[in-house]
Amino acid sequence: MQEETAQAVDGSSSDQEETYIRISGGECIVTGGTILAFGGSSMTEEFSSACTQCAVLYNLDSTVQAGNLFRVMNGAGEEILSYTPECSFSSVAFSMSALTVGETYAVFMARAALN
Secondary structure (H helix, E strand, O other): OOOOOEOOOOOOOOOHHHOOEEEEOOEEEEOOOEEEEEEOHHHOOOOOOOOOOOEEEEEEEEEEOOOOOEEEEOOOOOEEEEEOOOOOEEEEEEEEOOOOOOOOOEEEEOOEEEO
């Protein structure tokens, strides 16, 4: 798995030069690193079209319980991202530099695959 810097937006960063995520007028603009967001689908918003890397938003038909492993596999079957959310969710948004437009990925949540 490729090493990247994971960033969290919590409003406490004082060094804006190293931040890969900007919130600008209600937009989430990702320019590097990895970001994951899990929550309810009724409050989701997409990443900005100004992002410089691919971003994905999945709104699910049902809720995935906290503690279920979330994984992304590339077309070769290699895991490129994994995380175990501490909250239940019906929406997941993620962005990372390893994603490429036109490539196929499989997303696994609670033992189910989404292509």
